[in-house]
Amino acid sequence: MTDDEKRTRQRLIRARLPLGAFSGVLAGLASLGVAELVSAAVRPQAGPVVAVGGAAIDQTPAAVKDWAIRHFGTNDKLVLQLGILAMLALFALVLGIVALRFRRSGAAGVLLFGIFGAVSATSRPDSTSVSDALPSVVGAIAGAAVLYILVGRLARRVPSEEDVQGEPEGAPSGAGWDRRGFVIAATAAAAGSAGAGLIGRTLNGASGQNAVASRNKVVLPRPASAAAAVPKGARLRIPGISAFTTPNGDFYRVDTALVLPKVNATTWALRIHGRGVTRPVTLAFGDLLRRELVERDITLTCVSNEVGGPYVGNARWIGVRLADLLAECGVKPPSMGGPADQLVARSVDGMTIGSPVEDVMDGRDALLALGMNGEPLPFAHGFPVRMVVPGLYGFVSACKWIKDIELTTFDAYDPYWVKRGWARMAPVKTESRIDTPKPFARPEAGTVMVGGVAWAQHRGIDKVEVRVDDGPWQEARLAAEDTRDTWRQWSFPWQATKGGHTLTVRATDRTGQVQTEKRARTIPDGASGWHSVIVTVD
Numbered sequence: 001m002t003d004d005e006k007r008t009r010q011r012l013i014r015a016r017l018p019l020g021a022f023s024g025v026l027a028g029l030a031s032l033g034v035a036e037l038v039s040a041a042v043r044p045q046a047g048p049v050v051a052v053g054g055a056a057i058d059q060t061p062a063a064v065k066d067w068a069i070r071h072f073g074t075n076d077k078l079v080l081q082l083g084i085l086a087m088l089a090l091f092a093l094v095l096g097i098v099a100l101r102f103r104r105s106g107a108a109g110v111l112l113f114g115i116f117g118a119v120s121a122t123s124r125p126d127s128t129s130v131s132d133a134l135p136s137v138v139g140a141i142a143g144a145a146v147l148y149i150l151v152g153r154l155a156r157r158v159p160s161e162e163d164v165q166g167e168p169e170g171a172p173s174g175a176g177w178d179r180r181g182f183v184i185a186a187t188a189a190a191a192g193s194a195g196a197g198l199i200g201r202t203l204n205g206a207s208g209q210n211a212v213a214s215r216n217k218v219v220l221p222r223p224a225s226a227a228a229a230v231p232k233g234a235r236l237r238i239p240g241i242s243a244f245t246t247p248n249g250d251f252y253r254v255d256t257a258l259v260l261p262k263v264n265a266t267t268w269a270l271r272i273h274g275r276g277v278t279r280p281v282t283l284a285f286g287d288l289l290r291r292e293l294v295e296r297d298i299t300l301t302c303v304s305n306e307v308g309g310p311y312v313g314n315a316r317w318i319g320v321r322l323a324d325l326l327a328e329c330g331v332k333p334p335s336m337g338g339p340a341d342q343l344v345a346r347s348v349d350g351m352t353i354g355s356p357v358e359d360v361m362d363g364r365d366a367l368l369a370l371g372m373n374g375e376p377l378p379f380a381h382g383f384p385v386r387m388v389v390p391g392l393y394g395f396v397s398a399c400k401w402i403k404d405i406e407l408t409t410f411d412a413y414d415p416y417w418v419k420r421g422w423a424r425m426a427p428v429k430t431e432s433r434i435d436t437p438k439p440f441a442r443p444e445a446g447t448v449m450v451g452g453v454a455w456a457q458h459r460g461i462d463k464v465e466v467r468v469d470d471g472p473w474q475e476a477r478l479a480a481e482d483t484r485d486t487w488r489q490w491s492f493p494w495q496a497t498k499g500g501h502t503l504t505v506r507a508t509d510r511t512g513q514v515q516t517e518k519r520a521r522t523i524p525d526g527a528s529g530w531h532s533v534i535v536t537v538d
Contacts, residue, residue, distance in 0.1 A: 016100055016154050016177060023154070024096020026189045027110055027147035028088055033193035035117075035139030036200030044204045044259050045124070045349070046132040048117030048139060049088075053080050053258045055120040062421045066522050069254060069304045069311075077258050088113070099151040106151065107144040114140020125350025125416075146189045153182035208262035215383055218265060218376040223295040223318050230297070233480035236489045240436025241451040244482070244489060245297075246313035248373050253380050254302045254311055254394070256416075257349045261401045265384040270368075274407030275340040278330030285384050288370060291320050296365045296390075299455050299487045301428050303393035304522050308433050308531035312455060314486050316374065317388050319367035322360055331407055333361040340407035342424075344415055345387055345399035353399040354415035355389060356425060357407065364390055364458055365485065368402070390485035391458030393426040393526055423525035430456040430515045432464055432490075432507035432531060439533045445498050448537070450476075451491040456509035460484030463508040466492040469501055476505075484510060496537045504532040 032049065039047040045054075057080070060068075068076040091113065099106020117136030121127060154177045235244045265285040273280040295318045302311035332338030335358060343355045360366045366389040370377065377383040382400030389397035395417045410424050418424050432454035437443055454461045460481065465473040479489035494503070506515040519529035 017097060019154055019177075019182065020096045020100040020151065021093045022096065023099065023147055023150035023186070024092040024094070024106070025089060026150060026186055026193070027096065027143040028092030029193040029197075030146040030189055031110060031114065031139040031143030032088075033139075033195070033197035033200070034142040035135040036204070037196040038138045038200070039135040040200045040203035040207065042131050042134055044207065045126060046121045046135050047259075048114070048121070048136040049081060049084055050258045051117055051121035051124060051132070051136065053077075053084055054124050054256070056080065056084070057256050057258075058124075062417075062523050066304055070306060070309075073310070081258065096147065096151070099147055100154060103148060103151050103155075107148040110144040110147055111140050114143070125352070126348065127350075146193075149185050150182060150189065153178045153185055210266075211262035211264045211379070211383075214265040215376050215379070218289075218370075218384075220318055220371045220374075220376060221289060221293060223293040225292070225294040227295040227297050227316055228482075230482050231480035234482050234489070236451065236479050236491055238436065238449050238451045238489075238491055240438070241489055241491070242435050242453050244314060244479075244486075245373065246315055248315070248375070248378050248381065251313045251315060251372075251381060252302060252311045254304055255349075255400060256351060257401075260379055261348050262379050263348055263384055263401055268384050268403070270385065270403060270405065272325065272329050272405045272407075274344075274405075275409065276331050276338045276407050279328065281325075281329055283325075285370075288320050288368065288385065292324075293318055293370070294321055294365065294367065296367065296485070297482050298365065298367075298388055298390045298485045299457055300388065300394055300398060301431075301455065301457070301526075303395045303422065303426060303526050305431075305527060306522065307431070307519070307527050307529045308533075309527070312431075312433075312453075312487070315372050317367055317369045318371035319369035319385075319388065322366040322368050322387065322389075323363075325368065326357075326361060326407075331357070331361070333358045340409060342408050342410045342413065344406045344408055344413060345402050346404035346406070347399055348401045348403050351399065352415040353387075353396060354410070354413070354418060354424065355387070355392065355397050359392060360389060366390070366397075391428055393428055395422060396424070396426045421524060426525045428455070428457045429526050429528050430454075430459070430461075430507055430509040430513055431528070432461075432505045432515060434503060434505050434531055434533050437503075437533065437535050439535075441533075441535045442538050443496060443535060445496055445537050448494045448496040449491055450494050450503055451489065452505060452531075453487045453489055454505075454507035455487035456507065456513075457485050457487075459513075460510035461488045461507055462510045462512070464488075464490040465506055465508075466494070467504045467506075468494060473506070498537050500534065500536050502532055502534050504530050506530050 035048050072079045095106045095109040114136045118133035121132040268285050270283045299314040305311035334341045345353045369388045386400040433452045435452040454464050464476040467473050476490045476492040508514045
């Protein structure tokens with residue numbers, strides 16, 4: 001090979017590299033588009049991005065999950081999916097370049113990713129059929145075919161006189177590859193991928209329409225036991241304090257579902273079975289609606305809530321007493337000789353949550369909730385039915401989209417979060433938060449209203465105190481108590497002087513327990529410590 005031929009070859013290789021990378025990206029898009037279309041015939045959760053994302057969540061250490069929730073909040077799932085797509089794009093770029101020299105190996109790499117997606121989909125807790133592998137497998141085959149065809153159009157051939165006629169000297173241009181064939185194939189692949197993805201997304205969206213229709217038809221009966229009116233003094237009119245009742249759209253959502261489950265209430269059923277259940281039962285949604293319903297104000301807290309964090313909210317729930325249902329099934333708490341000390345709730349997305357049977361049946365308003373703030377549960381908060389247990393962190397009580405309740409023991413079974421290092425028992429800790437002024441605020445000197453919320457569900461808040469810098473603790477004004485299962489607002493008129501100051505709050509619950517100063521991270525049973533904010537008074 002002459003020096004001119006070598007230089008020509010190198011120019012051709014350099015010209016083809018970006019086209020090879022582009023081919024890999026198109027192959028990846030084809031895989032995702034076709035997989036989306038096939039998932040519409042299987043189920044949305046079987047798509048490769050969702051399946052791989054779910055597997056990633058399952059394998060991620062608890063500390064990393066906690067970090068993601070702390071930094072990304074309810075956008076943690078979006079960040080995960082974008083990260084998966086970014087990794088897939090990088091992988092596709094590399095495969096496209098590899099395929100320029102090793103055509104079959106590049107296509108095989110796409111198939112390898114499909115196998116990984118298929119294994120992830122079929123190994124998910126909510127997978128019930130090997131058909132969950134189809135979206136990943138079919139998508140990978142389509143992507144491999146696209147890469148193989150496109151790279152074939154880039155294969156070097158002997159330049160003809162027609163190729164080089166009119167080309168500037170030394171330009172690689174069309175010499176050495178089938179430009180026209182590549183453009184046609186690439187355009188067809190892009191259009192086909194986009195079309196398949198759009199149709200699949202449309203069909204997947206339509207699959208949830210029956211669930212939406214079933215929710216729209218729900219009319220919540222008047223509760224046999226209505227919640228008492230919120231006391232007049234329970235809502236402080238101080239700007240910046242969290243509303244006593246958290247609107248549904250503002251209520252925190254922390255779960256592992258990458259695709260929001262949309263469950264059709266007309267086909268939904270709940271099974272209750274297990275140890276000590278002498279009369280197993282399967283209940284339809286209509287069965288619960290026909291039972292005696294109770295309505296209660298209950299504050300929920302996520303165990304991932306840092307000191308001063310946002311993952312706590314108060315709502316008015318309507319539902320069926322869980323203890324009554326369990327008693328009808330023959331269940332007795334351990335204190336009365338029952339053989340089961342753990343209630344394992346299973347969600348339609350495969351989540352398992354374990355709750356102490358004793359707590360569920362000790363007289364507190366543990367509910368199978370059907371409604372939230374006067375309407376059927378939103379899909380994001382568990383429609384058609386979820387558990388609500390006052391006094392316990394959500395990861396040991398608040399199963400959303402519930403479909404199964406099994407009575408067992410803590411020794412016999414570890415639910416999802418316990419397997420990942422979280423506690424089996426997790427009563428809500430006594431906590432308080434400063435809502436106003438915000439950190440690094442610059443209020444004017446004079447009277448500055450400090451305020452926030454405090455909670456100790458199922459024990460109640462007895463006192464809130466505020467400290468300015470290193471001064472003495474001063475008692476804040478407590479809003480009226482609704483129930484011991486709800487948070488309480490508080491306020492403190494601070495005579496602010498110019499300069500920098502640190503405001504700190506602590507609460508005392510109804511048992512006399514003072515909120516601890518000792519800092520603890522959220523893992524394994526909830527954060528603790530005093531909440532402080534630093535402000536500068538002008």
